[in-house]
Amino acid sequence: MEIGLTHYLIVSAILFALGLYGIVSRKHAVMVLMGLELILNAANINFIAFARYGGMNIDGQIAAIFVIILAAAEAAVALAILLNIYQHFKHVNVDEVKEMKE
Amino acid sequence: MTQEVILFLSITVLLVPILSFLINIFFGDRLGKLSGVVGTSILAFDFLIAATIAFNKLVTYADLHIIQTKFEWFSLGSFKVIVGYGIDNIAAIMLLVVTLISFLVHLFSTIYMDGDRRFPKFYAYLGLFTFSMLGIVIANNFLMMYVFWELVGISSYLLIGFWYEKNSASNAGKKAFITNRIGDLGFFIGIMILFMTYGSFMFEDVFAGIASGQMPFNNPTMLTLAGIGIFMGAMGKSAQFPLHVWLPDAMEGPTPVSALIHAATMVAAGVYLVAKVFVMFTADALSFIAIIGTLTAFISATIAITQVDFKKVLAYSTVSQLGFMIMSLGTGGYTNGFFHLVTHAWFKAALFLAAGSVIHAMHHAMHHMHDHHSDPQDINNMGGLRKTMPWTYRTFLFVTLALAGIPFTSGFLSKDGILAGTLAWANLTGGWHWIVPVMAFSAAGMTAFYMFRLTIVAFHGEPKTEIARHTHENKLPIVIPLVVLSILSIWFFYAPNPIDATGGWFHKMVVQPQSAVPAAYQWDFLLPENGGHDVIQAAGHGETAQAGGHGYLNKLQEESHHFHYIAMALSLLIAGSGILLAFLIYQYKYISADKLEARFKGLHTFSLNKWYFDELYNSTVIAFMMLVSKSLAWFDGTVVDGIVNLSAQVTRFAGYITGIFDNVVIDGFVNLVARVTEYSGGQLRKLQTGNIQSYIVFVLAGILLLLFFFIL
Amino acid sequence: MTDISQFTGELLKSMGLFLPETTLIITFLVAIMADLISGKKHFAGYVVMAGLLVTAFFLMRQTGIESASFAGLLVIDPFGQFIKFIVLITTLLVIMFSFISKELHHSHAKLGEYYILMTGMVIGMFLLASSANLIMIYIAIETMSISSYILAGYTKEVKRSTEASLKYVIFGAVSSGIMLYGMSILFGLTGSLSLLEINTFLMNNSVESITLLLSGIMILAGFGYKISAVPFHFWTPDVYEGSPITITALLSVASKAAGFAVILRFFKVVFSAGLGSENVAWSIIGSIDWHFVIAVLAVLTMTLGNLVALWQTNMKRMLAYSSIAHAGYMLMAVAVLDNTGVAAVLIYFFMYMIMNLGAFLVVQLVADKLDSESIDIFNGLGYRSPLIAAVFTLFLISLTGLPPTAGFIGKLYVFSSVVNAGYLWLAVIGVLNSVISLYYYVRVIRNMYLRDIESTQPKLTFSVSALALVMLLAIPTLILGLYFSPVIEWANASIAIFTGH
């Protein structure tokens, strides 16, 4: 079978699900961030695949560039916040950062 | 005085009490005891304005149905919301009642509330209340009525819970608030139905729309439902069965408040509302109103017989009398119902103020004797007050006669009219409707009995305790209101004939308006007599009201006139027996009260416990809550047993539901709603675990659920 | 291939329409430099205030303009202008709150970054209010989010503030990730990122409704988290509680306004069947009942907000749940998806801005004095500071939606738009919710006047500037309850959302 759009979409769907799993199941905050990166990559695969099979629509690739840029910014900010969490809690286990609840 | 001036004065009379509120809330601390003087003088001024308005309206413009103004407040899409205010005859009379009683209560409180830590705040709240109440009086549209209706609710809540240190007081405030919300929900739905149909909040537009034959949703039943919805508002405020449970508890507020709000003005607002929108009730709605009023009158009279708390007796008596008014309106007796509202306002305010006088004296005596445990409101701690508090006794006795319906009092005039009206109504409608006059007459008899029981036990005989022996008469600011209100309970103020009010000015001024409801949905006996003249127009003029048996507005009035003497004889006989019985038991002790109690132990306990409204409710609600938690447990439990459990639960659930309905536990419903709300809030709160990852799990679950919900 | 020279001409025209945003960007840069050269604590704050005022001036000059700019990435229309004004007014007020905030004062020697990031957030919100392109929406949301993640944790020596920051960044990043994924699906369905082109495509072709619904709900996750709609609200209570109060106030009004702007624009532009803005009702294309989808979210949102608010003991947390409930009320009007609904949302938002900021300001003042945010600190406030207590009562009554306050008018218009559109059941649920909300708002009022009054707590005194600021919000709350036609007219004039037709 020739490789088509659906193949890429399936890869993206699985990568998205893996990312979600990482976000909700990992204790370490950096692992959560890695999960997040997987989600963004999944979205990018979508964008580029749709661009390729949507008549070489360059908009999809442009979107992907911006996603990459924004992912970098977000990661920088999130890691800076993590350092601060580490100062206060002496760990970065997300599920143990819960002073405020209910 | 031109109409413009009257309208200007009306807005003034509304706004003046706000002045008292503002002064006392902002400068109360600095004014200290002066705030009482300030509040009282402002109210005196307000009363004078009200008197001017009422005099001009009733004398100069008596024939004019209403003096009113309206203006566009704002527009909502294609709707324009018109509001306004106006004075018709009943509003003019109501203005007098509200401002005078409010003034007297202000005066009374200068002594009664003296020394209270929050004295200025009390006057501020009184001002706020008076303002809100006057707003209801001069409203000529549903929107403004509803707004002030809610405001009255809030100020009443503040005043009931004034002594919030007492747990019972703040609970009572809450109970009053929640119970009234239920009524107001009906009120709101009623207003919305009317607004959606007729596109206006103005009374006149709505009535004109009904008269034109347009029905909400093209269904006459919806008009009945809208009427019942609006009446539900009245049921809440006027403490009608089954929403009556809050009023007796509201006695936790200071006694002058009970006199002002829970006897004379706010609780009468429901009756006033029904009178204002009287023309829109269909025959079915009126029957509903009549039944509710009758049940209220009867049930609360039976409860009043056994209460030992001075104020509780009066409270149940108030509920019962409000039932009388509502019953009268429901049976088509518009004039008599409103008449009873006015006469009752004077003498019931007097009774409460007298109660306040007694309690104040008892408090003083207790204070003097360093007694901090006795109950100053228990009538079994009183006795012999006739000698120590002569003025209180005299006025109390006189207004008791008025309440019991003895000739030469205003109460006789109004109650007699109501009773005759119920007989006429039952005769015209027939069948089981006879239950209404039967219950009404028994309630009247019980009224005479329990009022004299109260008088005799509290005032006659020897003092039952040392405290009672040490009481003495209060100062003038307490005595004067009592005297003024007693004087106003003399028949002469309303009609020259002491046994028939129909010839008096009151019945000339307050004429039953012609119903706007199309004839097909209206009692035929409420339709105009075939006298050949236009009654709607005539209703605006006083002269067509019957005087001495001519020109009845409708068949019901004619029939009432026929029943007048029968009703009078019957009610005198019944009231006389009630009084006699009270004297035999409590004064001369020919019949032992204790033995009687033992003999009718079941009934006595039933009455003493207020028909077990609270208890029945508590047991069912707790059972219900248990069921809810069990259901939840089942949810968490094994799925295999699910179906078996479910059928069992359903059976039990049905059992509980029927149990609840069987017992008519309305009080329970209030708490149930509150608890279920709180409970579900508490459960939902647990979703907020504090763990960010579980939040994301919930978000994902939410997205999936939403998707499946909308796909399926 | 895009013709560059043709584009240059259009660019110049677009720059003219971009003046408010340009001003903001210049303000942002100037504030950074100002913070470097000046040692004064609030210096950057004054710079930003001045910049915002200039922005307001340029924004005012855009009245009535309806146009697309920057090749359709951005559109200028009265609707966006209204939202931008809400954002501007809120930010200006919050900056003034910050001047008198003890919490911030004790926290740092300098507040330069604080004001700089606030400007960054305003830029994001401005862009969001007028974005008409999926990628532009994503960038705008990220710009405001990244600034707010930092601002939520601004008092970084406070443990809770840091925690708020972490929760916010994780939740926000995941939500916008999900949104982005939804956008990619929508892109695949329609082959375009521009809202207008997507609309044209959807009108002329039929697409699988499940796919459209999936992408729509995933995109809603991103918008929904900005306005704290259930079930995307979970961050709200924790972040509101942990953040500095001034930031909580900003988040609860300004970023919500931008969120509502994007939701309304998205639904109007993408799903309405190409009718001009003069038509009152929008006809929604496709087989998906978006009215019902949003109505369900509205019901969930207000019910959860109100029910859980009953249990709160921390004032900021209670106001957080209250703001969730208010988002629910506004979503009711969004669910109508017509021009009266848009007007109702705008009216409600204006009223909500004033009363909610007022409530937060009072909480800030009292919490600063008494060093606690518990509801209990309000006990007996009626005696310790009668004026502040009276004003707070006014704000709470307004939040409940009782007359004669601004909140009542807002609710009135929302409910009437809902009833007008025939969603009586929704209105009934809304009214029931208001009844529940009465309970927790009134409880605070009761505590102020009926609790702890005999204790010998000293009177509280507030600075003149604090009192003036409070009155600046209290007076409109009352006046707008009686005389509100200017707001109504303004909102009615601002319902035009640019649809390119």
Next chain:
Amino acid sequence: MDLITIAFYFFAALTLGFGAVVVLSKNIMHAAFSLLFTFFGVAGLYVLLHADFLAITQIMIYIGGILVLIIFGVMLTTRITGVDVKSGKVGIFQLTGAIVLTLSIALLLLFVYTNTHWYQPESIPMESTAELIGTTLLTRYLLAFEAASILLLVAIVGAAFIARKKH
């Protein structure tokens, strides 16, 4: 099987296989390095999709930037020699929820993807996209480009503020 097909399966396997390692691995350093291969796999997929410029960008920014950042993050917040280099386990409830939810979402997406008619006009293959991207970025997407630069500035100011020591 032609070369393209083989390349696709190779890169897809690379992406998903290492993606799975990222979220399943106990050791956080293993996860971080697996992420490298995932990104690399994705870049490969981009090439197959005629997005050569994107592939380069992916490698430059993701592998050169974000991943380094993440590894810094790991080192700054984790004692490498200690036990917590292994990411601990979350509660069983949460884990069950995570598995159930991600599986259902994955299944849902797969269902949707295989049953949707996507927007697929005739394809016009391009040799290189770099020039086209450059022009588009500086014309139609100029505003987005500028907005992104503002966003980066905001992120730098914010991150620097949060991460620096007190005062």
